Amino acid sequence: MPTDLSPIEKAKFVAAKRASQLVEDGMRVGLGTGSTAAWLVRCLGERVRDEGLQITAVPTSIRTAELAREVGIEVVTLDQAKWLDLTIDGADEFDPQLGLIKGGGGALLQEKIVATASDTMVVIADAGKEVATLGAFPLPVEVIPFGFQTTRALVEETLGSMDVLGRETALRMDGDAPFVTDEGNRILDLHLKRIGNARQTALALNQIPGVVENGLFIDICDRVIIGYGDGRIEMRDLDNGPVETGRLDFVDSDNIFADLPD
Missing domain, CATH: 3.30.70.260 (ACT domain)
Structure with missing residues (x-):
């Protein structure tokens, strides 16, 4: 990861990096849309390249599909996949009940269809997306x-x-x-x-x-991974509260992330 990123971008990266570790070989994975989801796609592309990870992915937008193909991820349609093991996506807001507002990138329809066609939906976000009550974001x-x-x-x-x-x-x-x-x-x-x-x-x-x-995702998200600008992460789910805390170290800028557009 480039070391000159802002604290918010670093927070997005560490959340995406941790979420990418939830993906296992052979999974059918929904890929979200937006700046945080783009980091996820890049992290998964790195695993495909370095570890030989084999997954099939259903993107939620044209731009996510283009990025996934660029980093070597196999892309299929939802009709081809039929059902997904896991969807990972960002959010514009999330509340204590893991209700979401999504759609800031304009892909809410495909995002909701893909999320509800998944065994599990994980949201990745920087800490600033957490709110007590939804609605500050349009x-x-x-x-x-x-x-x-x-x-x-x-x-x-x-x-x-x-x-x-x-x-x-x-x-x-x-x-x-x-x-x-x-x-x-x-x-x-x-x-x-x-x-x-x-x-x-x-x-x-x-x-x-x-x-x-509409962009209200209610009773859809199962888990949220929150990233902080200093590398800290918190994984939280509705039933168990915080289930993991930790920290991810930043890496040098000479890697796959340096050349990819957001």
């Missing part, structure tokens, strides 16, 4: 383009009856044009500030015609 909602403004109005109306602190909505942009997901849809970011009942909010949003999926 909640992404994937919406089809047809009738977008009508769907947006229905979402805003629904939020009026939800236990949330804010109700502002914003169409996610990519420069001057709307952001487009891998499925050709739009992202509506909900600035809720605090979500009092995440399960109720997720169910209500998914009842709205035009909404494809």
Whole structure:
């Protein structure tokens, strides 16, 4: 790992490095999307190269698939894999019950499908992603383009009856044009500030015609690995609390990580 990374990037790296050690030969593994998940893919690529690790991977986005192939990981579709042993992904927020907000990278639909098609979902994150209550990070909602403004109005109306602190909505942009997901849809970011009942909010949003999926991952994550900028890690699950603490040493910059784009 490059030694000139910021503390946050170092935290992401050590969480990803520890999670990569959970992957065993022959596993079918879901690979998440985002900067932390990119570190995971690189770590797994290093194991494929140096240890001969043999896995098949189902990426949750086009960019994750491209990176996985680049580092030598075999990529298949979810239909080909049928079911996964393990999915490892990042999160924009996680709470004490391991509820998540995901979708900051715009891949929430594939991420949720892949995570729920897995025996185990592990989240990797830096310590700054932990919150007491979900909602500070804008909640992404994937919406089809047809009738977008009508769907947006229905979402805003629904939020009026939800236990949330804010109700502002914003169409996610990519420069001057709307952001487009891998499925050709739009992202509506909900600035809720605090979500009092995440399960109720997720169910209500998914009842709205035009909404494809939302970024609340409730009762999906089994374990979270938290990384710190000084190399410390903590592995935590809902049933047992902290199950492991430790520290990973940083390595020199002359390795596989130096040349790969994020």
